[in-house]
Amino acid sequence: MEEYVITVRETNHPAILKFEANQPLVHQGNYEFKNIDEAKDSPLAQQLFHLPFVKTVYVSGDFIALERFDIVSWEDVRDAVAQQLVEYLNAGGVAVHEGKKQPREAVTVYAEVTPNPAVMKFVANKKLVPSVYEFKNIDEAKDSPLARKLFELPFVREVFMDLNYISVSKYEVADWNEVTMEVREMIRDFLADGGQVLAPGAVPAKRGEDTVSMAANPNLDPTSQEIISILNEYVKPAVASDGGNIVFQSYDPDSKEVHVILQGACSGCPSSTFTLKNGIQTMLQNMMGEKVGEVVAVNG
Incomplete structure (x- = not known):
């Protein structure tokens, strides 16, 4: 041995x-x-x-x-x-006497289409993660056994997790009509068997600051704090329902530019960059007046 x-x-x-x-x-x-x-x-x-x-x-x-x-x-x-x-x-020591296999947990997972044709959202009937986690490749997924398992599928490009759902981004070589069931069953079986979504000590990989914590940051200027509050209240819930996320990146008081990062299903979506950019821009301009000029959206 x-x-x-x-x-x-x-x-x-x-x-x-x-x-x-x-x-x-x-x-x-x-x-x-x-x-x-x-x-x-x-x-x-x-x-x-x-x-x-x-x-x-x-x-x-x-x-x-x-x-x-x-x-x-x-x-x-x-x-x-x-x-x-x-x-x-x-010396032959046993890690755990596993005995009989434990009964599988009753878990349901269903698939939802998103505005991004490359991304499918898989929703579970239980909380999966405490906050947003985004994995661009299998190396970034070292602290997520579930994400690593998904990356074993040759067509999986990126994995995004938030609360009770997982958004999976695929390469063009696969058709969701052919692989959705495979991904859904993999996630369901993994959860039902007691699989670990995140390893102990795992923390979100940040591509921008968390907007909730930033809103309470006294070092931010008042305009940035106001922008973050509007994004949290009006924008984030809407994009989360589509399997995505938006993260405040920066505000330039001289140019009045607002930079945001699109994650999950929003990232790389043919329509979301334009739609969200203009939708957010219009909302911020209506609510904040001349404080906001252009909104620049970047794919995470």
């Missing part, structure tokens, strides 16, 4: 570190343990909880993620933990 090799990966959460194995550790789902009592079916997690700095243990697919207490720095203990994992696994 091939020996286990552990690779340490940092995450965007400073308290969480990933230890990736070169072969699967579990096969039937994802596991999270908050203490040694919860870890009764995981000999590996029980052993890890004997380390005083381990707060939470996640086991999923081919990796283990550990969240630490603040009593130590990962730099001081990461190599020792990795070595302990290697020795445990190569």
Whole structure:
């Protein structure tokens, strides 16, 4: 049997570190343990909880993620933990006693067309992500097992996630009439089997600042804050219903230009750049008068 090799990966959460194995550790789902009592079916997690700095243990697919207490720095203990994992696994230690496969979760996923012919929106009956996540390629999707699985389909170009839906952008080689069912069933089966949409510590990849947080930024000028408030209230809900998103990028008080970024189904849409640009421009000019000149929309 091939020996286990552990690779340490940092995450965007400073308290969480990933230890990736070169072969699967579990096969039937994802596991999270908050203490040694919860870890009764995981000999590996029980052993890890004997380390005083381990707060939470996640086991999923081919990796283990550990969240630490603040009593130590990962730099001081990461190599020792990795070595302990290697020795445990190569000695035949079990990550999780999975036993019988858990019943599948009742999940429904339906497909919606969007104004962008290259993008289909897949809506689930449950919350999938806490905020907007956009993946342009499989490398950007390293912290999203579901997005990585979608990128295994040769026709998938980009993946966009927001709350309870996923917008999938395809290459022209495929026809949605032929592949929609395949994508829908892949997403549904992944969720029903308890698949992990996002890995622990994953954060949105920002191509512009989040408009909600920016609205409360005291360092922004009043005009920018007003623009952001209007986008949040009047524009974002409308574009979200079409599987897209709009992000405020900047405002130039000299030229009065407003720059926004289009994401998801809006990005690359033959009509959305023109329609949204002019629609937003007209709305902002009507509501803010001469403060706003031109709106420049850029595909994310």
